[in-house]
Amino acid sequence: MSSPSRTAAFPPCPEDPCTMLDRIESPVREHAAGSLDPLFSPAAIAVLGASADPLKIGGRPIKFLKAHGYAGTILPVNPRGGEVQGLPALRSVGELPWGVDHAVVALPASAVLDAAQACADRGVKAMTVFSAGFAEVGPEGAAMQARLSALARESGMRIIGPNCMGVMNFRVGLIASFAFMVDLGLPRLGRTALVSQSGAFGGQALVMARRRGLPLGAWVTTGNECDVEMADCLAHFARDDETDVIMGYMEGCRSPDRLVHALALARERGKRVVMVKAGSSDVGRAAAQSHTGALAGNDRVFDSLFRQYGVHRADSIESFFDAAYAAGSGKRIVDGRVGVFTVSGGVGVLMADVAEQEGLDMAPLPQPAQDELRAMLPLAAVRNPVDGTAQIWSDMELFRRFLRTMLREGRYEAVVFFLTAMPYSPPLQQPLAEIFADLRREFPEPAMVLSMLAPQALQDQLADQGYLLIEDASRAIRALSALRALSRPSPGPADLASLPRVPRFPALEAANEHAAKEILARVGIPVLPERAVADLDAACAAASELDYPVALKVLSQDIVHKSEAGGVALDIADEAALREAWAAMRARVAQAAPRARIEGMLVAPMAPPGVEMILGVQRDPVFGPVVMVGMGGIYAELLDDVSLRIAPVDPEGAMNMVRELKAFPLLDGARGRPRADLDALVRAIVRLSVFAHQHADRIESIDINPFRVFEAGRGAAALDAVLLTREPEDGGRA
Template sequence: MPPEKPVPALANFEKAFRPRSVAVIGASDDATRISGRALHYLIRAGYRGAIYPVNNRRETVQGLRAYAALADVPQTPDIALIALPSRLLEGALTECLEQGVGAAVVYAAGFAETGSDGGALQDRLAAIAAAGDIRLFGPNCLGLLHTDSGFAGTFSSAFDTALPTPGGAAIVSQSGAYGGHLAYLCEKRGIGVGYWVSTGNEAGTDVADCIHWLALQDDVSVILAYAEGVRDGETFRAALQAAHDHRKPVVFMKVGQSAAGATAAQSHTASLAGTDAVFDALCRQYGVYRAQTTQEQVDVAYAADRGRFPTGRSLGIITVSGGFGVQLCDAAERGGLDVTPLAESGRAKLRELNPMGSDNNPCDTTAGWLNDMSLITKTFDVMYSDGGYDSIIGSFTMLPDSPTYGEEIRKAIGAGTSEFLDRPTALCMEARTEVVRAYERDGFLVFDDSERAVTALSALAYFAVHFDTPVVRRDRKRTTRAPLGSDPLSEHAAQQLLTEAGIPFPASTLVTHPDDVAKAAADLGFPLVMKIVSPDIAHKTEIGGVVLAVEDEAQATAAYATVLERSTAAAPSARIEGVLLGVMCPKGVETIVGVTNDPVFGPTVMFGLGGVQAELFRDVAFRVGELDRDEALKLIREIRGYPLLTGFRGASAADIHGLADVLVAASRFAVTHANGLDSLELNPVVVLGEGHGVLALDALITVRPDPREH
């Protein structure tokens, strides 16, 4: 990979995380106070840079010379830790600007989280920082640290005992308390943490900025992130792109759900596409692993930190008890790992090696190997050599902790896996911490539960696949308002726009006078569907504005009058453009294709089964931004109903590639018109037999009001 070009938006991160000098403004002599803790941590950790306490009431602070003002400090500090009340912050940050400080941390609370007055003060701090290119963290944050240099710009109680053990993990959290909790759990789990940062109210620096910079650091092996919300979709996507490009696993805990910006009453798509679902889709696009629990987040980070990723999802299982083998098989199925049978050559070797054990996958060795440890060594070798498994889980209960057998077991497993250290081997056991650490030093992943082990290995396989899968990059130039305008669009108008965009519809014509109905119907051919056309009627079926299976000219004339009458009665103020006559579509698999314009991430494509199934079962999948054919095909395969498109129970396979083309066209249309589009829905989209195409039967486009009109 070519050298990384500097990213202007990431200026002064180096000064923030690896400063050569630190000023602590408002430093207290009392190491138990918030204003004294960061200084205490810096001294205790043996920070190798210069430390300048700023306190105009004392000559020394915690044994160090104090300075009355930042201007008195003998050199310009790289970073300032500001431990002052909110009323003094503008002056302190302005002084940082005047002295050329590169980064600043504001610990104090009482800003945007408290209301408009606090929000206004926060905005002023952000403006000061921006004017001086100061990398600002906070306010209302717990700061940051870099363990290798001993830099501790934080007052978090998570570090009362010591800074984390240095390592490849990086923790980024909007919540300082959660970030501190993660650091504590990582230490307990044996995960070294090199970088830790709490972003708080994010007046200047957000989680995305931190992820982006950390993804570029050679000494980062995995990033643990926590956020309650994302404020800038483009910045966030750029950060995930950087992590993907540099093969840095990101394990994300995202909490909270909110409604999408689109109006749910106007579109099934909008009612299904909450912001949380969009975030989920973004994670899948960029290969970010979204953890559901804190334990899962730490387990996955623990596994990813080792840097060994399986090339596939095949799993070998070795146990000392058949019951544990069954348990692991069940967990593997839930985790999407394949417990494939062992090749016959391997089975023959196992039968000869251990006649009392099983000869397949999972392999139950029974307890006989305790008399001959080489059986374990040879079993691992056979499972890897002949089974070709991408990873193996060995379940050994509490035996590794045994004073009698423990050390010999570790040596035996190590000998059996020494030729296969390019792939992860996980062991399920209960043992003392020092025993577990010995196995970890030998390169093994250790878990106390089958489900946790499988989840971690499944996550590693997930990362491996995504690292090798290119991500579609958004073309930011493709945005315009025209020709959507700001007025509501009828189905006929929507179809005209979408047809030009490459989305196929059945042949149709708009009729505006009863005298023209018979000829228009005859020209199209029967059977026909007839629908009212009005920009003010989104759901035509609900008001009786649709007539199906029109078989001749007489029925067409009657249907024309019927839909007009029903529509006028149900919506007397609606603007009526006419009646749309369309050729009835052949039978196929009904699906739904939609786009919402998410307020943070922009156009987001939704795909699912058509009719009520998408809304009833929520069997839908999402992607953010413009798709290519490969990404569209992956999206189609994500829904649970995908087998219905491949020929379920003897049915003919559907035209999946034609469907992918529709998804690509819809995404391109949405990105092109992102400034004016609110939502787009094609429902149903009928997928015909393989090679016979796809037809969208109904189209709904809602537009955003033109801000220039307000």
């Protein structure tokens, strides 16, 4: 077997028609459109299609604005004039004062374009369009929506919708919505904003937030997104000093640059983002695209993006609300050290099981603390979970001392108290309120969750003191796990200064493996010093030059999977074996792929042993080139152990990708194996990502499989490669 010293990369040649790039454009770019402040904090709001009937779509916003304390000017617009719900009505948009901040449009779709133009002519800064009948109904509606989008671009007037349920800013009493759910009551006022692409989900979420005690400061549904997109709202709340937590319900993404910028801004400003992303299945993606008109993209790419920017992705509506609720506490869980107090041993066991599944640390109390608790209550289980048993309810002073000792000595980052339904007992309610008020004052740092059934007045009192109230004990543990995930630092955008220079090719074609490797080698990805040959004599000469043993592979742009077509022969020891392998391979390939165009054969030295990986690039319909690393060779599809990132990737990001793999221990020297050359693997990932980013308009996919990583310090090499190109799109993102 040949030594690693035989691996080499083709250096950039002076005659190569390529340009070395000194500057990589950042994918984190701010969208230049105007502020959303007029939407969320208007000094005056007009309602077009205003109705005197507070039950109609044009009447509800006026009713809600008046009922919830909006202090700005409300300007009903109705062609009949007169009075609307006690307010003087204007007959047309032309009668509006110049430069009104926000106009709500509750008109038939056929009247929206004229109304929007009139608003733009009158200097209106922002519009919310309730009206349906646009892109969601067919080509004619899509054409009207395109004209609405153009008007927004040309005038600078921001438009949310059409086909949306509106905007709410509870801090200023702005209820620019027709959602009847408002009549059911609003959530507690808080520092969490909710953004939804779905109006139906947004309406349900409003009710759920109130019922679950989740405080909200703002709420918005984006509908068809003719102008203002979900990403724009995320960025708005990332800048908002009165918002700490951002909840997002996403089905698809129209503008990846806006989304990346919004998440980067939220990360930079320390905002906690909790997201539900629908469309993880093929059926779900198709449904999401049909619903929103936005591309759903590869779900794994969204996962990767969310990890990169510290977004917590919830896997259910229930966990979505629990995670946001916990995030709103402002507490941090870094090490995952959690204590559990219960009056039921069985539930304590269940909570311990969930904590282990979530990777939380149920560290036992120190032995002196255990001894102290056991002296107070001999029948208690005092390790962690701590079970006070039902006996503890008989002495509330003992209850106080017991919990105080656990909190003082356990030094937990978070504690869950499972109290069953006992707080419904009238004699216990006042003592419980006093005890937990005292504990919160004495121990302000840890996150504290009360898992209990209790009267609403007691729940409200304890919530005001900073306790999280989650009835289900398992959900309480999972909420703390989500809080831990949100407390961890995230990598953020690539460090552009650390990225290498790579050549940019004015023409990019790779008809076969050898051509693909030549391009990759010039980018700086190591390959073996192989030879492409047209006949057997040339193959023998190449093998003598490279030194036996060698590998022989068919070259054909029509044969991607050479092994399956019989187009690979390994460990060819001498010339006689090479001649025999040549003849046998020609016969196998002719039988397996009779119509394939054979361009020649590839002769290469046998590579040293190592760990076989796969490196790749795939063009995502939303985010463009996405880089992949995973276990390669025959295990690539079988194990499905891969990590993805949107290109480009810096060295730290590439190492994080490698560490995310379940098979990382194989690279890191598990069970006495030699440690692989991780530096060489990281360099290859980075260079591949920069190359893909710079040629995003022309690369469809790159598949380097296997990419063999040798022992530490001995490098790596691409043993096979396929590069598929595409025609650039004029004026569009590749």
